[in-house]
Amino acid sequence: MLSFIIRRLLIIIPMALLVVTLTWGLVRIAPGNFYSAEKKLPPAVEANIRKKYGLDKPWYTQYGMMMSNIVRGDFGDSLKYQGQSVNEIIRRHLPYSAVIGLLGYLLALAIGLTAGTVAALKQNSGFDYGSMSLAMLGLSVPNFVLGPILVLIFSFWLYLLPPGRWGGFSGIVLPVITLSAIYAAYIARLTRAGMLEVMRSDYIRTARAKGLDEKTVLLRHAIRGGLIPVLSFTGPALAALLAGTVVVEKVFAIPGLGNIFIQAVLNRDEPLILGVVAFLSILIMIFNLIVDIAYGFLDPRIRYE
């Protein structure tokens, strides 16, 4: 088990460097660069800046320099935000994304697991059809539509919650709900499908034949197997959520990582792009590792060596 975890942790480093390399290549291949703004810099100034950042050297030298810094955990300074290191920018903006991401996913889990389980137990009932229709709606309505609708209702009609900006609990309610909707819908459908499959299995029939009541059958015998699809979904979903969701952060003007990332791409801010991409890829790999470890606890048939 320990050697499995160490091996998986070690492989993260080359994988992240590979992701960075590919991203760097894509940024370079794309037409234009940081200096191709509407307002052209005087050639002498641009040459000066390029020299300062080492951008006058051949591409392989630049790549080598960049990688040797990155390996040491240094992504350099942002081109746009002068004098601020990429690491510092990520550190500053991550908490906003992490808070709404984590709360959003917890809310989605609470709603999705409950609705999915009840829908499975009362298959083809009114609740089943109702919640699954709602889930379908949740999956179909994009969050750039849901967000403004919630703002319209709760901020402009009911005057209950602020329409945006960070600050206090009331400020995060709408973004968290907006964020969780699609995940709650997805988790509800996964849970329902998983539970339905498990409840039809032979070992559930055995449990019933023993005389156990439905609650015990569900909580002791069915829940583990039914949760496995949700667990697989949680790793990548949580990583993506923690790292920020562009649309929700834009709609509610939250200074999170997603917002910063989009700005970096639009600005062609190469160090910042690479820094965020590397951070994201490492996060996803770590969460996948956590999910794999959790499988082992949930399902005794899975053993790692």
Add this chain to the structure above:
Amino acid sequence: MTNDGTILSVDGLKTYFHTEDGVVKAVDGISFELKKGETLGIVGESGSGKSVSNLSIMRLIQEPPGEIVDGKIIFDGIDVRALSIDDVRKIRGRRIAMIFQDPMTSLNPFLKISKQLTEVTVLHLGHTKQQAREHAIKMLKLVGISDAEQRIDSYPHEFSGGMRQRVMIAMALSCDPELLIADEPTTALDVTIQAQILELIKDLKARMGTSVILITHDLGVVAGMTDKIIVMYAGKVFEQAPTRELFATPANPYTKGLLKSVPDPAHEQGKELYQIPGLPPDVAHLPPGCPFAPRCSRVEDICHSEFPPFVEINEDHHSLCHFANDVYAESKSEVAK
């Protein structure tokens, strides 16, 4: 009601499934009686309603789509159909226990054997955890699992198929039930293991005095194990007789066909194995006459138009056939030769 030692009596049981394809009459009016300590074999092809009848006795049919439409199920004087589901749960596992076909999937892969064994006695016998554990170890030893003290904390996947079926049997018998329903207990096992498991059931039955219903499609299995046999086809009882009599003088063409299909390596080497032509009917769309008519070797016109009567050959022997007496006489004359 409990006179003459009858433990279970089923009368006119009908279990239907309401599907998009129409009403599937999985069990359509079967009746039988089981006395204390007796072993009943229920034989039939896949889909003949063997398992559904026994799941009905335990009220384990999923409703919907399934439904027990009609009939009486009297277990030890109790009308099982009239019980509330909570009262049925007090019988399940405690007084009637079941062993299922596939020990690979019938044990919960996520829980330790100890948990699965002890939860039954904690529930029904009020055992404490410690008592339940000791009892479980005793049961595992009883079904022939060596070093039960260590193995009790294993998960099902750490056992072989035969061992898992032993665990299933230990689980089923741990509350000392009055009736054990074994639903194809050996079908998923190797032949050598099959014999061991059957021996085990036979041995435990003798020791504990449990009545047994043995469901199987394998006539070889019921031959040495049962007191009487029910042959089912398309949800109906086709023939019902004491084991010895059924094998010697069957009064139904279907039973004769089944008996002829049993391979006899000693005498038939090199000969082609007999099989009943055709396939079991779709019970959602049965023809008006005898459901076996399209496959029957001695079919006549009446078989296609009229449903056959349940003919009494003698007090213990019944056959569902227009020509039951003729078939019986035929069998008798074959024996005489």
